[in-house]
Amino acid sequence: MMNALALRWAFRTMAAAMLSANAGALAMPPAPTNVVATDRPGDGGGAVMLQWTAPAPSEVKEARIERSATAAELKASAPNSAAWISVASAPTLAGEGLGFEITDLPPSAANKSSTDQLVFRVAFLGTDGEMSAFTDSNTVVGVANIFLAKKLGLAVSLVLVCGSVILWILLARAGRSVKIRRIAALDAVDEAIGRATEMGRPVLFVPGIQDMTDIQTVAGVTILGRVAKTAAEYDATLEVPTCRSIVMSACRDTVQAAHFGAGRPETYREANINYITDEQFGYVAYVAGRMVREKPAACFYMGAFYAESLVLAENGNAVGAIQIAGTAEPSQLPFFVAACDYTLIGEEFLAASAYLSGERDQLGSIKGQDLGKLIAVMVILVGCVLATVAAFAPEGASARASAAFQNFLGG
Amino acid sequence: MLRRTIPMLILAASGILLVVAYFSPFTTSWSETVLGWFNVLAAVAFVLGAGNLLAVNLELVSARRAGWAYALITLLSFAAMFVFGLFKIGVVPNPDHPNVYFAGDYESSQSAFGWVYEYIFSPLTSTMFALLAFYVASAAFRAFRAKNIEAILLLSTAFIVLIAQTAGGMFLTGWIPEDSMFAFLRFDWMKVGITEYIQTAGMRAITIGIALGIAATSLRLILGLDKSYLSKN
Numbered sequence: 001m002m003n004a005l006a007l008r009w010a011f012r013t014m015a016a017a018m019l020s021a022n023a024g025a026l027a028m029p030p031a032p033t034n035v036v037a038t039d040r041p042g043d044g045g046g047a048v049m050l051q052w053t054a055p056a057p058s059e060v061k062e063a064r065i066e067r068s069a070t071a072a073e074l075k076a077s078a079p080n081s082a083a084w085i086s087v088a089s090a091p092t093l094a095g096e097g098l099g100f101e102i103t104d105l106p107p108s109a110a111n112k113s114s115t116d117q118l119v120f121r122v123a124f125l126g127t128d129g130e131m132s133a134f135t136d137s138n139t140v141v142g143v144a145n146i147f148l149a150k151k152l153g154l155a156v157s158l159v160l161v162c163g164s165v166i167l168w169i170l171l172a173r174a175g176r177s178v179k180i181r182r183i184a185a186l187d188a189v190d191e192a193i194g195r196a197t198e199m200g201r202p203v204l205f206v207p208g209i210q211d212m213t214d215i216q217t218v219a220g221v222t223i224l225g226r227v228a229k230t231a232a233e234y235d236a237t238l239e240v241p242t243c244r245s246i247v248m249s250a251c252r253d254t255v256q257a258a259h260f261g262a263g264r265p266e267t268y269r270e271a272n273i274n275y276i277t278d279e280q281f282g283y284v285a286y287v288a289g290r291m292v293r294e295k296p297a298a299c300f301y302m303g304a305f306y307a308e309s310l311v312l313a314e315n316g317n318a319v320g321a322i323q324i325a326g327t328a329e330p331s332q333l334p335f336f337v338a339a340c341d342y343t344l345i346g347e348e349f350l351a352a353s354a355y356l357s358g359e360r361d362q363l364g365s366i367k368g369q370d371l372g373k374l375i376a377v378m379v380i381l382v383g384c385v386l387a388t389v390a391a392f393a394p395e396g397a398s399a400r401a402s403a404a405f406q407n408f409l410g411g
Numbered sequence: 412m413l414r415r416t417i418p419m420l421i422l423a424a425s426g427i428l429l430v431v432a433y434f435s436p437f438t439t440s441w442s443e444t445v446l447g448w449f450n451v452l453a454a455v456a457f458v459l460g461a462g463n464l465l466a467v468n469l470e471l472v473s474a475r476r477a478g479w480a481y482a483l484i485t486l487l488s489f490a491a492m493f494v495f496g497l498f499k500i501g502v503v504p505n506p507d508h509p510n511v512y513f514a515g516d517y518e519s520s521q522s523a524f525g526w527v528y529e530y531i532f533s534p535l536t537s538t539m540f541a542l543l544a545f546y547v548a549s550a551a552f553r554a555f556r557a558k559n560i561e562a563i564l565l566l567s568t569a570f571i572v573l574i575a576q577t578a579g580g581m582f583l584t585g586w587i588p589e590d591s592m593f594a595f596l597r598f599d600w601m602k603v604g605i606t607e608y609i610q611t612a613g614m615r616a617i618t619i620g621i622a623l624g625i626a627a628t629s630l631r632l633i634l635g636l637d638k639s640y641l642s643k644n
Contacts, residue, residue: 044436144436151434158430161626169636213449215625218632218640225639245460246453254640274467275460279532281539293478307543314546328621330614338554346617350624353637361636369627376619 028133029060029126032095037120037137040101042149045114045142047103052095052122052135060124063090064131065102068119072108084121092124109142117141153409160375165368172364180363185324185342186355189300192322193230196297202237203227204296206287206312208303208327209243209280212250215350216328220303221250222353223326227300228258232267240273241290243283248275284308288315301325301340302349305332313339326352379409419635426633464489495524568605575602 032052040047050065066084074083087102094100102120109116118141121134172178196203205227207220224240231238238255242248252273259268276286288311291299299316301309301323309325309332316323317339325336326344336343344352351369354362383405390402429445432438464485471482494500500523502515515522520529555566574580580598587597594600631637 044439146435146437148434148436148439155434158626161623162630165627165630166634169634211449211453213446215628219628222637222639244453245456245458245463248460248463249456250640257639257641271467271470275463277464279536281536285535285539289481307540310546310550311539311543314550328624330617330621333617335550338550347620347624350621350628353628353639354631357637357639359636362631365627365631365636369623372623372626373620376623 028130029124030055031133032063032122032124032135035095035120035122035135035137036099037118037140038099039140039143042145042147042152043142044148045144046105047101048105048118048120048140048142049099049101050095050120050122050137051097051099054092054095055124059126060092060132061127062125063092063095063100064123064125065090065100066121066123066134067102067105070106070108070116070118072116073106087120089125095122105142113144115141150410157375157409161369161372164371164375165365168368168371169361169364172360172367176364178360178363178367180355180366183344183348183352183355185326185344185348186352188322188324188342189227189356190230192298192300192324193227193234193236195322197234197236199297201295201297202239203231203298203300204287204291204316204321205238205240205300206303207240207242207247207251208301208305209283209308210304211244212246214304216304217244217247219328219350219353220326221247221254223300223302223349223356224251225254225258226353226356228255229262232259232262232264235264235267237269238272239290239294239296241276241283241287242274243276243278243280245275248273280306280308284311287312291315291319291321295319296321299323301327301336302344302352303327305329305336310335310339316340383409415638415641418641419638423633423635426629461489492524492527495522495527500524501526571598571601572605575599 032054034051034053036051038049038051039045040049052063054060054063065087067087069077069083069085073085087104088100090100105118106116108114109118117139119139120137122137123134124132126132168176168178193203205224207224208214208217210217212218212221228238230236240248240251240255242251252270255273256265256268256270259265276283291312292315296316296319299312299321301312302325305312305327306329309327309329313323313325313336323340324342324344325340326349327333327336328346328349330346333343333345337345347369351366354366357363383402386398386402386405390396390399393399425445429442432441468482468485468489470476472479472486496517499513499515499517502512502517502522503519505511505514505516508514517524518528519525551569555562555569557563557566574583575598580602584597584599587593589597595604628637632640
């Protein structure tokens with residue numbers, strides 16, 4: 001009798017233990033708490049930050065995020081479709097600190113003037129695949145801010161660079177000495193035009209193949225003004241084939257102004273400034289053919305160039321012209337360096353107009369540009385030091401500082 | 412006076428406005444709107460350009476100046492493409508509107524316009540582009556003459572990059588194990604070192620200079636310091 005009772009007790013104990021163990025294995029992960037949705041500050045209204053309190057990472061695998069469907073989505077979808085839309089899966093700890101950024105908002109809510117109210121809900125996925133209950137957030141509206149915070153770094157850089165340029169213009173006006181190093185390519189402009197005059201051959205000026213919307217074309221046209229003035233003074237023939245109608249019009253105005261400036265308005269020939277074609281290689285064929293036939297003594301290539309740069313420069317070289325090129329297209333610079341006598345590299349090209357003018361204001365702006373360069377060098381040095389230290393201590397404060405610095409600069 | 416002052420004011424106002432507009436989500440798209448205006452202006456100016464093209468070439472033909480035959484070909488081509496495009500000669504009817512002749516796509520290769528573009532213009536363009544190979548060879552021949560230390564450095568660098576691009580690079584140095592201390596002598600490794608570190612650093616320096624130059628040039632134009640692009644009468 002005692003044995004039977006003991007056996008029954010032992011059986012009950014074992015069964016209870018097994019049930020409790022089973023119940024432990026199927027336990028749901030804890031539901032998220034403190035789920036708070038806030039509009040992301042400093043954006044265009046298309047992002048929301050979602051925060052939640054996470055349990056220990058060993059208890060849950062990841063967070064599942066859903067949002068309420070907007071009225072427009074419910075109207076467009078089939079009847080009885082879900083009122084909640086899956087948005088993202090995130091690491092459990094992503095809701096800590098600043099929170100998890102959700103940028104995948106519906107178009108009606110991401111609109112800058114939207115008043116669509118959204119509710120988010122978060123659930124945790126346990127390590128065994130069980131999902132916790134969802135916890136709803138407060139309602140949130142994506143509000144567009146007046147200033148885009150991600151462009152703050154650029155705005156600060158712009159203020160610094162423009163500020164330094166304006167500062168140096170004012171200093172130059174006040175009489176501060178402005179010394180600019182000699183640029184051989186620009187000093188050779190007079191020599192090239194003089195040679196063309198002596199040889200009785202034309203001067204060819206190519207203002208690139210882009211429209212006036214490209215700053216390089218604008219820079220090229222301003223240099224054309226100086227070249228045209230010298231050509232007018234020397235009574236040399238200046239030819240300007242253009243690739244865009246508006247560029248032709250701008251070049252005509254510029255050359256005419258240069259002839260007036262030189263006191264030789266009667267020598268201005270509108271017919272020497274022509275529109276050829278918008279097509280890149282059609283234009284190249286015309287200019288190269290003209291070079292071979294007329295053999296200009298001086299060729300200027302100032303503007304935006306692409307594959308045609310070498311075709312033009314090699315043809316100019318073949319006819320024995322003095323060639324001066326300037327472009328801000330880094331990929332074309334080697335071709336011009338190889339085939340031309342002088343090349344204005346990038347910023348030299350953009351500073352050429354100011355350099356040639358010799359005006360104190362404009363020379364001051366070049367000095368200001370140099371100050372901007374100094375600031376850029378300092379930013380690069382700080383970035384290099386931070387990134388190097390962060391590489392050795394990826395979890396430390398330097399890593400956070402490096403990330404913040406990169407983020408500030410738009411990286 | 413007004414011909415210079417008004418354009419300068421327009422340039423300054425639009426320049427400042429568009430720079431400021433870039434930083435706000437409400438105004439970021441203004442630059443696209445302005446670009447749309449520019450395209451309208453460019454379309455009108457295109458008439459000016461086409462008029463100039465006709466005038467120059469007609470004058471060449473009528474005066475029988477040197478190269479007048481080329482001018483004649485230009486004029487005939489211009490007229491032909493104008494007629495093909497404007498009257499949509501040979502276009503395939505649009506399936507949505509089969510009875511409306513002008514609904515067809517003038518750029519399809521079945522149309523006269525598309526055919527000329529596809530089978531005459533494109534090959535001519537490709538031919539011009541192909542000439543580049545010869546120009547690269549002649550320019551490289553001049554640039555890589557070992558006249559001084561800089562030219563020798565340039566020549567050596569070009570040699571390494573060039574040979575690493577070919578099977579010759581692997582043939583000559585491919586036997587050096589990648590995990591050995593002499594791996595840096597492999598041409599493919601040297602090429603990566605040159606293009607990804609030295610060249611990239613140089614290019615970035617130039618690009619930063621260009622960016623600063625663009626800012627300074629724009630500022631000179633916006634502030635009205637550089638007026639050389641404006642007509643004087």
